[in-house]
Amino acid sequence: xxxxxxxxxxxxxxxxxxxxxxxxxxxxxxxxxxxxxxxxxxxxxxxxxxxxxxxxxxxxxxxxxxxxxxxxxxxxxxxxxxxxxxxxxxxxxxxxxxxxxxxxxxxxxxxxxxxxxxxxxxxxxxxxxxxxxxxxxxxxxxxxxxxxxxxxxxxxxxxxxxxxxxxxxxxxxxxxxxxxxxxxxxxxxxxxxxxxxxxxxxxxxxxxxxxxxxxxxxxxxxxxxxxxxxxxxxxxxxxxxxxxxxxxxxxxxxxxxxxxxxxxxxxxxxxxxxxxxxxxxxxxxxxxxxxxxxxxxxxxxxxxxxxxxxxxxxxxxxxxxxxxxxxxxxxxxxxxxxxxxxxxxxxxxxxxxxxxxxxxxxxxxxxxx
Numbered sequence: 001x002x003x004x005x006x007x008x009x010x011x012x013x014x015x016x017x018x019x020x021x022x023x024x025x026x027x028x029x030x031x032x033x034x035x036x037x038x039x040x041x042x043x044x045x046x047x048x049x050x051x052x053x054x055x056x057x058x059x060x061x062x063x064x065x066x067x068x069x070x071x072x073x074x075x076x077x078x079x080x081x082x083x084x085x086x087x088x089x090x091x092x093x094x095x096x097x098x099x100x101x102x103x104x105x106x107x108x109x110x111x112x113x114x115x116x117x118x119x120x121x122x123x124x125x126x127x128x129x130x131x132x133x134x135x136x137x138x139x140x141x142x143x144x145x146x147x148x149x150x151x152x153x154x155x156x157x158x159x160x161x162x163x164x165x166x167x168x169x170x171x172x173x174x175x176x177x178x179x180x181x182x183x184x185x186x187x188x189x190x191x192x193x194x195x196x197x198x199x200x201x202x203x204x205x206x207x208x209x210x211x212x213x214x215x216x217x218x219x220x221x222x223x224x225x226x227x228x229x230x231x232x233x234x235x236x237x238x239x240x241x242x243x244x245x246x247x248x249x250x251x252x253x254x255x256x257x258x259x260x261x262x263x264x265x266x267x268x269x270x271x272x273x274x275x276x277x278x279x280x281x282x283x284x285x286x287x288x289x290x291x292x293x294x295x296x297x298x299x300x301x302x303x304x305x306x307x308x309x310x311x312x313x314x315x316x317x318x319x320x321x322x323x324x325x326x327x328x329x330x331x332x333x334x335x336x337x338x339x340x341x342x343x344x345x346x347x348x349x350x351x352x353x354x355x356x357x358x359x360x361x362x363x364x365x366x367x368x369x
Contacts, residue, residue, distance in 0.1 A: 002026045004287045005126045008141035012259030014101040015280030016139045023288040029107040036102045037095030041239045044092035050274035062100050065091040065195035071176040075183050080332035137287040141259035159244030162212035165204025168231040185222035243267035246307035250299050256283040267314040
């Protein structure tokens, strides 16, 4: 008998497990893969603002690189840059990061959950390939398409991104740590370049699922256009990313759904670590304190509104043509950031955009609100 079963040893599940572990609660984390941190399902980038805000454990040993400058480009030479005099982002060595989160926790690997069954209305039976567990709470990060998740969480193909990335040995060829391209080689997505450890670079793209079968062709076409990115390949990753609308309800009784299962990814960027971590933390807080409804309340007040706006912003970005993207980059090229907190900078950027491109701004405003 355990108090809480956590399904999945990704960032959200391990965030939950850390809260349970520190509280002294009896719990178990069930992970279907044999090795924690694999397969790699994240590029590992995260703003330091969220690392500090959510107290995400980030010892130097798990950090591959840092970010303090960004340049956003298109295929026609337009670009806008953001530079700081200090680090504002980090790049995790993702397997090390996940393994560090899992340190000292009760994680059972190679275990597949087949069913979550209700018992007397207050306790659940979690059936697995290696036996059964009785628990008062279940915290699940099984994924939106899993048979363990409600059908309402299912994601349409147009709201699923296929990400492909190669870590290559490439010289420092740009004046910016992070470079993003809105390019024809990443339809309804973007291309990225940023540092990794030991002089390596991470180069990849994300496209909507309908373009996924051709993702290697898009990658090779872009590299051919940018030969400075050619280099020996250290390793590759490919994975699906849920950039659909966030779920409205994240609990069923004492079963709480977290992470990508309920759409914690910032749909406009594809970044998912920050809200995934917070969802696991808040769900576990409810299990520890017995404060029924806590996680849903935090979701409604603090998480859902932000995630919904990111989804609407993604839809707006998908609606732009090349000319409109060029206009936005030209406007942004004159904008100077003052803070690393996006929640502070977005209103300032909005006012700047009103002055420079009022019609484009009001289209953005209408799409988000």
